[in-house]
Amino acid sequence: MTRDQGARVPLDVDISDAELERQLKETWSSKPGLWGAISTVDHKVVAGRYIATAFVFLILGGLLAMAMRLQLSQPEARFINPDRYNQIFTMHGSTMMFLFAVPVMEAMAAYLVPLMVGTRNIAFPRLNAFSYWIFLFGGILLWVAFALDTAPDVGWFAYVPLAGPQYAPGKRADLWAQMITFTEVAALAVAVEIAVTVFKQRAPGMSLDRIPVLVWAMLVMSFLVIMAMPAIMFSSTTLILDRLVGTHFYNPAEGGDALLWQHLFWFFGHPEVYIIFLPAVGMVSTILPAFVGRPLFGYMLLVMALITTGVLSFGLWVHHMFTVGLPRVGESFFTASSMSIAVPAGIQIFCWLATLWAGKPVYKTPLLFILGFIVTFVMGGMTGVMVASVPFDTQVHDTYFVVAHFHYVLIGGAVFPLIAAVYYWFPKMTGRMMSERLGRWSFWLIFCGFHLTFFPMHILGLWGMPRRIYTYQPELPWTSLNLFVSLSALVLAGGFLVFFVNAIRSRRNGLPAGSNPWGAATLEWATSSPPPPYNFRRIPVVSSLDPLTPGENELPVVAGLRTDRRELLVTSVVEALPQARESSTTDSVWPFWAAVATSVMLVWSIFTPWAVVWGSIPVAITLIGWFWPKGSPEDES
Amino acid sequence: MKDRIVLDASALPMHGMGAASPTWWATCAFMLIEGSGFALALAVYLYLMSLAPSWPMEAPPPDLWAGTWLTLMLIASVVPNVLVSRWAHRRDLRKVQVGLVVMTMLGIIPLVLRAFEFTKLHIRWDDNAYGSIVWMLLGLHTTHILTDVVDTVVLACLMFSRHADNTRRYGDVQDNCMYWNFVVVAWLPLYGCIYGLARL
Ligand code: HEM
Ligand SMILES: [Cu+2]
Numbered sequence: 001m002t003r004d005q006g007a008r009v010p011l012d013v014d015i016s017d018a019e020l021e022r023q024l025k026e027t028w029s030s031k032p033g034l035w036g037a038i039s040t041v042d043h044k045v046v047a048g049r050y051i052a053t054a055f056v057f058l059i060l061g062g063l064l065a066m067a068m069r070l071q072l073s074q075p076e077a078r079f080i081n082p083d084r085y086n087q088i089f090t091m092h093g094s095t096m097m098f099l100f101a102v103p104v105m106e107a108m109a110a111y112l113v114p115l116m117v118g119t120r121n122i123a124f125p126r127l128n129a130f131s132y133w134i135f136l137f138g139g140i141l142l143w144v145a146f147a148l149d150t151a152p153d154v155g156w157f158a159y160v161p162l163a164g165p166q167y168a169p170g171k172r173a174d175l176w177a178q179m180i181t182f183t184e185v186a187a188l189a190v191a192v193e194i195a196v197t198v199f200k201q202r203a204p205g206m207s208l209d210r211i212p213v214l215v216w217a218m219l220v221m222s223f224l225v226i227m228a229m230p231a232i233m234f235s236s237t238t239l240i241l242d243r244l245v246g247t248h249f250y251n252p253a254e255g256g257d258a259l260l261w262q263h264l265f266w267f268f269g270h271p272e273v274y275i276i277f278l279p280a281v282g283m284v285s286t287i288l289p290a291f292v293g294r295p296l297f298g299y300m301l302l303v304m305a306l307i308t309t310g311v312l313s314f315g316l317w318v319h320h321m322f323t324v325g326l327p328r329v330g331e332s333f334f335t336a337s338s339m340s341i342a343v344p345a346g347i348q349i350f351c352w353l354a355t356l357w358a359g360k361p362v363y364k365t366p367l368l369f370i371l372g373f374i375v376t377f378v379m380g381g382m383t384g385v386m387v388a389s390v391p392f393d394t395q396v397h398d399t400y401f402v403v404a405h406f407h408y409v410l411i412g413g414a415v416f417p418l419i420a421a422v423y424y425w426f427p428k429m430t431g432r433m434m435s436e437r438l439g440r441w442s443f444w445l446i447f448c449g450f451h452l453t454f455f456p457m458h459i460l461g462l463w464g465m466p467r468r469i470y471t472y473q474p475e476l477p478w479t480s481l482n483l484f485v486s487l488s489a490l491v492l493a494g495g496f497l498v499f500f501v502n503a504i505r506s507r508r509n510g511l512p513a514g515s516n517p518w519g520a521a522t523l524e525w526a527t528s529s530p531p532p533p534y535n536f537r538r539i540p541v542v543s544s545l546d547p548l549t550p551g552e553n554e555l556p557v558v559a560g561l562r563t564d565r566r567e568l569l570v571t572s573v574v575e576a577l578p579q580a581r582e583s584s585t586t587d588s589v590w591p592f593w594a595a596v597a598t599s600v601m602l603v604w605s606i607f608t609p610w611a612v613v614w615g616s617i618p619v620a621i622t623l624i625g626w627f628w629p630k631g632s633p634e635d636e637s
Numbered sequence: 638m639k640d641r642i643v644l645d646a647s648a649l650p651m652h653g654m655g656a657a658s659p660t661w662w663a664t665c666a667f668m669l670i671e672g673s674g675f676a677l678a679l680a681v682y683l684y685l686m687s688l689a690p691s692w693p694m695e696a697p698p699p700d701l702w703a704g705t706w707l708t709l710m711l712i713a714s715v716v717p718n719v720l721v722s723r724w725a726h727r728r729d730l731r732k733v734q735v736g737l738v739v740m741t742m743l744g745i746i747p748l749v750l751r752a753f754e755f756t757k758l759h760i761r762w763d764d765n766a767y768g769s770i771v772w773m774l775l776g777l778h779t780t781h782i783l784t785d786v787v788d789t790v791v792l793a794c795l796m797f798s799r800h801a802d803n804t805r806r807y808g809d810v811q812d813n814c815m816y817w818n819f820v821v822v823a824w825l826p827l828y829g830c831i832y833g834l835a836r837l
Contacts, residue, residue: 011647017640123659192666200659204644226666230674234681238773246763247772249681255694255766260684264677515638526638538640557640560647569646570653580653581646624791629800637652637804 009633010563012538021537023563028120028533030587039587041125042533043114046132048429050107053136054100059500060143061095064088066493073486075474085470086153087172091146093156094176097272098183099139101414105279106190106225108421109218111429113194115524115531116212118203118540118547120568121584123196124189126591126626131189133595138182141603145175152176155468157269158239160250160261165243174243174606177236181602184229184236191225194218201568202576203523204558205542212522212545213296216303217282220310221275227314228271235264245609259324266317274313276410278306280417281348284370287417287424288352290518291367292359295546298351305344305351312341322393331390338388345381349374365439369420372447376412380405383458398468401461407454419446419499426503427517431529432510438502445495452488456481521546526555539569542576565633583634590626597622652804654726655811664812668819671781675823678777682770682830693760694767698835700757707750708828711821714743722814725807730796733810737793740817744786751779774827781820788813 012020030040040046067088071080080088114122122128145151152172154163163173198219202211211219239261241247248254250261281302289296296302318326318334352374361367383405387393396402419442426434465478472478516525526548527536538557540547548555558578561567566584571577601615629635655661686692721736755775762772792813795806 013642013645013647124663188670192663192670195666196659196662199662226670227673230670231677234674234677238769241762241769241773247769248763248766249769249773251766254764255685255689256769257685257688257766260681263684264681267677538642541643553639554641555638556643558644558646559640559642560645560649569649570657570659573656578644578646578649579657581649581651582653582659583651620787627791628795629803629805631800635800635803635805637650 011559012561012563013559017537020563021532024534024537025532027563027566030533035589036587038592039129039589041121041129041585041587041591043110043122043125043128044429044531044533044535046125046128047107047111050110050132050135051104053132053139054104054107055500057095057099057139058104059496061092061100062493062496064092064095066489068092069486069489071470072472073483075476075479075482076471080470082470083153086468087146087149087151089468090152090155090176091142094142094152094179095139096410097156097276098180099135099142101276101410102183102187102272103135104418105221105276105414106187106194108279108283108418108425109194109221110190112425112524113197113215113218114201115428115527115535116215116522117198117201117206118523118526118536118542119197119201120535120539121566122193123201124193124585126585126588127189128193129588130591130595131186131193133592134182134189134598135186137595137599138179138186141182141599142175142179145172150175152179157265158261159265160239160242160258163239163261164250165246168243171606174240177239178602178606180232180236182599184233185598187225188229191222191229194222195226198222199573200570202571203540203542203547204569204571204576204578206547206571206576208574209300210542210545210547213285213299213302213306214279214282214522217278217285217306220306221278224271224275224278224310224313228268228275231264231268235261235268240606244606259321262321262324263317266320267314269320270317271310271313273409274309276414278309280373280414281306283417283421283424284352284373285348286522287366287420288355288370289359290424290520291364291370292356292361294355294359295521296351297354297358298347299545301347302351305347308344309341312337312344316341319388319393322390323397335388335390339385342381342385349378364423365434365436365443366420366424368440368443368447369416369423372443373412373416373420376408376416376447376450380408380412384409396461398466399461400457400465400467403467404454404457404461407457411450411454416446422499422503424518425524426506427510427513428524428529428531430507430510431513432506432508433513433517434502434506434510438498438505442495442498442502445491445498447495449488449490449492449495453485453492456485456488460485516548519550521548523547534566562633565636583636586630586632586634588626590622594619594622594626650804652808654804654808658808658812660808660812661815664816668816672819672823675777675827678770678774679826679830682774682834685766685770686834689767692767692837693771693835694765696758696760696764696767699754699759699771699832701832703750703754703757704828704832707747707754708824710743710747710750711824714740714747715818715821717743718814718817722811725810725814728802728804728807730802733807734793734796734801737789737796737810740814741786741789741793744782744789744817747782748779748786751775751782771831774831778820778824778827781823785813785817785820788816 030036071077150172152175154173158176161167238249242250248256250256250258285296285302315337319338423434460478460481513529515528523540541556561581567581568584569578570580570582572579597618601611604611604615717739724732758771760768762768
């Protein structure tokens, strides 16, 4: 059953482009209809759903933010009662972090990485489909709980003892903890796929020093997910155990420790912000060159900075715990390490500035958002260095100063680049351009709205306004600034509205994009927009960091792959030399059923530990259905 | 864009073994995930120990025999495990079939011993934090043995089916062997903690 068969099977040599495309299309397309849609494993379709779903969660989380701003717009307002407010800020934070920011970045990776490394599908496409369903079910779980008035109310980091069995009766905290399990399983799955895709499925010739920066960023992000997410899985599981079967991990009366929770949470939580931010670095570094008309300055430096940031991010977590009374020496160490991460961040900024300086910037919407990102992120970085110092942090901890700081780095540092990325890759994903006029409107509304909303929060914080309060008294000096913030938030929301309107309208009516509207140099632009189910007619061969040169009309490619089964190339890790013609799995409904079974088990286990025993049986059955060979050509070897 | 063919892949094998196979890398990635989980659980053990005035908390240290027998069993199982992996490499179907049946046994026996091990801890998970973390360590590792046994059983069935004689399957067998080695190696520091540190 080995090579000699190659003679009798259809290969992609000696046939016309049109005939080759027809055969590939037949092999790689998903079936029409509902089951076809559920069983598809095309990374573009799955990632597209992932991105769309994450943006729906952004809208939901944003609506909650507007509700909070309504409540805080005047002293002693009565729109939202204290209990509901607690649920709302917890839902806002959790939705934004776990259902929007991380998933959307992973989904961008799942869409772009296979195209940028020149392969036909992500590694383990069925796992990818499974990941999406798990993510979706986890998000639905949280929001159904909110609709039933049992949403978690313990903050997005669910500190014990507040979240423990004593102070949080009912199921609210368990729902939070289990939502974490859902999203982490989903995230870990995508991280493994991305890492393997980057290691083993790069186009021949794409040696390590020719990997696009975005792909490097996604690779480092995947490793952060792989190393950091176990910490939150461990902590959310032990929290449920404390609450359900009476373990004492976090119970000081029986030898447990409340601070243990904080250590575990932030050992994950700090890398988490880099899981969100590093992809943004990759996006900026990829988009920038296309709008300044020159290659990126300092490729090597940027890649080094990405890796350094990734490693350092595991040594900073204690800066979230400066006010809990840890030993002095420890605090000084974490101050130093927190400030040291400004070094790689600074290097990145200087590389971008140098690229801008040496080029001729064309101020299209993506570039505007990138400039907005640089300004905003630098400001957020500066308040970051400020709160890294213990005395200052002691003063502003748990005030609106911190709320301002993390929105500067989260929205400025990740959401701005993400929007730039949507404007930039929208033509590739849909085949149509987004409107430039609406784009400019959305940029200025979002940029101004953002700063008007969040800059005053620094001042409110310095004036002593604590975070997570549902109201304040009129005697306090916060009234007018809060009203100002709330009105500005409307501008910000308006900007997002314009952005969404633009995206939805352009999907149908945008100008046709063509395969490479920006004259960019990475491989995703070598195929049509939107790409066909098989991504590339033939897998490209790469001989430089910028595989596409403007004006060039030919693409060096590999031939000799089969067209009657889903086949792609596996290459070596360092030099990307071809090693095998590997198959890529076919569509299957099993990942969907496996996700359903897993979800049933996870939700059930909030109520009884036996769910893990009985619930794992259907999970095992669906997994066997998933992996059992069906005798398709993809199973040949 | 027009294609200019510069490379011919038709002579490449249709599936790579070992580091040329994506599943090998995915197995490594999952081991890294789970390895991080074990490392973290151990860190929590040490953390709680460092806080406690005495360790083990209000309990005698666990009896040695069940855990030690299990450890010896696990270490011994590495030998047949490595052999199965070799046979898979040589595509020796008969031996692989026998080997998988043997490995299934060698997975079930530790599970039986593990059941005793839990009773010899002399503490319940809900007695105190020490009890919680030792049950956690043991439970975490038991889940790994259990999943690998289920995996081995399914693989064994596959190797007796018509899908057996396929490079891809032999690769699966090798990955499964690698994973079992991981389950064994991961146990050693846990054993050291649960039985060694509790006796210091
Ligand atoms: C759309 C604009 C947004 C507005 C107006 C907004 C507003 C707010 C406000 C007022 C709070 C403080 C609530 C309180 O302490 O009482 C808050 C908390 C928070 N926000 Fe936002 N936010 C926005 C977008 C985002 C985004 C995009 C993210 C993340 C990517 C995010 C992440 C968080 C987190 C993690 C918290 C902390 C929640 C907690 O205290 O548990 N926000 N937001
Ligand atoms: Cu941090």
